Amino acid sequence: MPNSTEKHAPANFIRHMIDEDVSQNKWGGRFATRFPPEPNGYLHYGHAKSICLNFGLARDYGGQCHMRFDDTNPEKEEQEYVDAILDAVRWLGFDWGEHQFFASDYFDRLYALAEFLIQQGMAYVDSQTAEAMREHRGTHLIPGQNSPFRERSVVDNLDLFRRMKAGEFPDGAHVLRAKIDMASPNFNLRDPVLYRIRHAEHHRTGNLWCIYPLYDYTHCISDALERITHSICTLEFEDHRPLYDWVLDQLAPQLGWHPQQIEFARLNLTYVVLSKRKLIQLVESQAVDSWDDPRLPTLVGARRRGFTAAGFQLFTDRIGVSKADSWIDMSVLEECMREDLNLNAERRIAVLNPIKLIIDNYPENLQEDCFAPNHPLKPELGKRAIPLSKELWIEREDYMETPSKGFFRLYPGNRVRLRYAYVIECTHADYDANGQLLTVHAEYLPDTKSGTPGSDSVKVKGNIHWLPVKSVEACEVRLYDRLFSVPHPGTEQDFMLDINPHSKQIIQAWIEPALTGAQAEERFQFERHGYFVADRVDSHVGKPVFNRTVGLKDTWGKTHA
RNA sequence: AGGGGAGUCGCCAAGUGGUAAGGCAUCGGAUUUUGAUUCCGACAUUCGCAGGUUCGAUCCCUGCCUCCCCUGCCA
Numbered sequence: 001m002p003n004s005t006e007k008h009a010p011a012n013f014i015r016h017m018i019d020e021d022v023s024q025n026k027w028g029g030r031f032a033t034r035f036p037p038e039p040n041g042y043l044h045y046g047h048a049k050s051i052c053l054n055f056g057l058a059r060d061y062g063g064q065c066h067m068r069f070d071d072t073n074p075e076k077e078e079q080e081y082v083d084a085i086l087d088a089v090r091w092l093g094f095d096w097g098e099h100q101f102f103a104s105d106y107f108d109r110l111y112a113l114a115e116f117l118i119q120q121g122m123a124y125v126d127s128q129t130a131e132a133m134r135e136h137r138g139t140h141l142i143p144g145q146n147s148p149f150r151e152r153s154v155v156d157n158l159d160l161f162r163r164m165k166a167g168e169f170p171d172g173a174h175v176l177r178a179k180i181d182m183a184s185p186n187f188n189l190r191d192p193v194l195y196r197i198r199h200a201e202h203h204r205t206g207n208l209w210c211i212y213p214l215y216d217y218t219h220c221i222s223d224a225l226e227r228i229t230h231s232i233c234t235l236e237f238e239d240h241r242p243l244y245d246w247v248l249d250q251l252a253p254q255l256g257w258h259p260q261q262i263e264f265a266r267l268n269l270t271y272v273v274l275s276k277r278k279l280i281q282l283v284e285s286q287a288v289d290s291w292d293d294p295r296l297p298t299l300v301g302a303r304r305r306g307f308t309a310a311g312f313q314l315f316t317d318r319i320g321v322s323k324a325d326s327w328i329d330m331s332v333l334e335e336c337m338r339e340d341l342n343l344n345a346e347r348r349i350a351v352l353n354p355i356k357l358i359i360d361n362y363p364e365n366l367q368e369d370c371f372a373p374n375h376p377l378k379p380e381l382g383k384r385a386i387p388l389s390k391e392l393w394i395e396r397e398d399y400m401e402t403p404s405k406g407f408f409r410l411y412p413g414n415r416v417r418l419r420y421a422y423v424i425e426c427t428h429a430d431y432d433a434n435g436q437l438l439t440v441h442a443e444y445l446p447d448t449k450s451g452t453p454g455s456d457s458v459k460v461k462g463n464i465h466w467l468p469v470k471s472v473e474a475c476e477v478r479l480y481d482r483l484f485s486v487p488h489p490g491t492e493q494d495f496m497l498d499i500n501p502h503s504k505q506i507i508q509a510w511i512e513p514a515l516t517g518a519q520a521e522e523r524f525q526f527e528r529h530g531y532f533v534a535d536r537v538d539s540h541v542g543k544p545v546f547n548r549t550v551g552l553k554d555t556w557g558k559t560h561a
Numbered sequence: 562a563g564g565g566g567a568g569u570c571g572c573c574a575a576g577u578g579g580u581a582a583g584g585c586a587u588c589g590g591a592u593u594u595u596g597a598u599u600c601c602g603a604c605a606u607u608c609g610c611a612g613g614u615u616c617g618a619u620c621c622c623u624g625c626c627u628c629c630c631c632u633g634c635c636a
Contacts, residue, residue: 140563185564196634239565528595556596
């Protein structure tokens with residue numbers, strides 16, 4: 001739940017419009033938005049922007065955001081998607097209370113209003129084929145032509161429309177059209193179709209209906225019925241607004257409510273694709289494992305990836321809302337997740353690419369507890385003991401036989417601190433016959449144990465993590481990276497060819513025992529690596545599987561990769 | 562071509578007739594037992610271009626350029 005310390009979202013043109021409305025008491029103190037997905041697919045990062053916007057405004061203006069499904073196309077929509085969408089919105093932290101609606105709940109009223117339009121001479125039944133309608137629609141240069149059925153009598157129209165509803169005609173035989181202006185420069189006003197015949201089973205109304213209303217007719221009326229004040233949608237609906245207003249103007253006596261449609265620029269993110277068509281292609285071609293693949297920019301994918309609701313909220317506030325087409329770099333989203341995770345994820349140790357380190361001057365059977373804080377920013381979260389002994393696992397990357405310029409970790413003759421333990425000095429390394437690194441050797445400095453007086457009398461630049469060979473657990477870790485290797489997939493070649501071949505790497509890692517009890521979806525920072533989450537599908541207490549959410553910022557690695 | 566939109570720092574984004582907020586990124590520097598975090602400092606004589614109005618224009622006017630959306634019985 002939001003609290004007063006939360007940073008208020010920055011000013012934007014929508015908030016200015018609302019402020020103006022409020023100052024003029026345009027809506028009589030009411031404030032209502034809605035999030036209106038079609039239940040025909042999974043929500044993605046772009047929807048998160050819309051969700052945070054609509055629910056965020058409702059929260060800040062003391063109103064309500066309705067959860068509404070735009071389910072007017074029976075052939076594409078399924079209950080499975082309804083459930084997944086609800087789940088995703090809830091996961092993002094929003095609560096719509098009792099305000100859950102379906103456009104299909106309004107089919108009766110929509111139908112009655114359509115009859116009213118017919119009676120007013122504002123709608124007619126057209127019996128042209130789809131092809132004929134297309135031909136008569138005209139082009140940018142040529143105005144459309146009236147349908148030969150445009151002047152049917154009200155009586156005939158009503159009769160036909162009722163018989164359409166009664167199921168007397170096959171799909172496509174007739175449609176109901178608004179009578180507006182076939183010569184309008186705005187195609188949406190060239191007598192748009194309001195209803196079509198579809199003998200298809202609807203996920204909620206079953207076979208009750210065989211005629212279904214279209215978006216332009218349904219959406220504005222749904223908004224009015226729910227007394228929405230601000231109907232916020234994306235830019236491509238901007239030239240639908242005259243139609244939105246036309247329908248509500250015709251129906252003003254019946255509805256008595258006319259929401260304001262406001263359009264904003266949809267999210268464009270680098271290194272991913274957000275179009276439904278492309279996401280489907282990625283899943284169906286098995287380029288990714290499933291709709292909740294952590295690499296996919298779906299919200300279910302984000303959740304498995306370990307992204308957080310707070311991170312999305314931060315992201316939404318950070319990128320703002322405007323009408324300018326813009327591209328947000330993926331690093332902005334990643335940084336928002338780091339920001340949240342840095343504050344909230346406990347620290348643990350994992351060695352992802354192990355090499356053995358032997359401390360030659362450390363007693364064979366000695367074992368000393370070293371204490372690692374669970375969160376450096378929150379000492380109240382306590383510490384845990386990690387037993388130090390002679391043989392340890394360290395990261396392969398922390399050793400270099402011949403160090404490159406600036407490298408200050410392990411190499412013969414150099415000293416580093418074993419995090420939370422002693423300073424050691426590297427002596428040499430063993431290699432096998434093929435020149436493969438086998439073991440790194442070092443000697444420890446007995447007076448330098450962390451936490452003991454004078455322990456930092458020996459200054460070192462490097463600080464590496466480690467795990468005792470004697471007490472580690474093996475664990476599957478999935479290293480996820482960006483799905484595409486170029487910022488704008490599909491510009492140079494087919495977007496499928498831009499897929500990053502290294503976007504998923506499965507490794508066996510050593511983890512500290514404290515990690516084996518991780519609960520599904522529990523998040524940690526693996527020190528010096530990044531943020532990881534126990535996979536909510538494959539992870540089990542006692543046998544966790546971790547997904548890398550995002551790496552730590554790495555200013556050295558970035559320039560020395 | 563007709564209609565609808567948009568162009569302010571590398572990326573977002575406020576602002577508005579009175580002389581360019583903020584965030585992110587970047588670059589310095591400090592702290593640091595995560596090459597992380599944190600902290601401090603630097604960072605648009607300029608608001609797509611060209612004219613005009615004005616004492617004064619990113620904001621008003623005119624013309625131009627560039628980009629996005631629109632001819633589903635999808636949403």
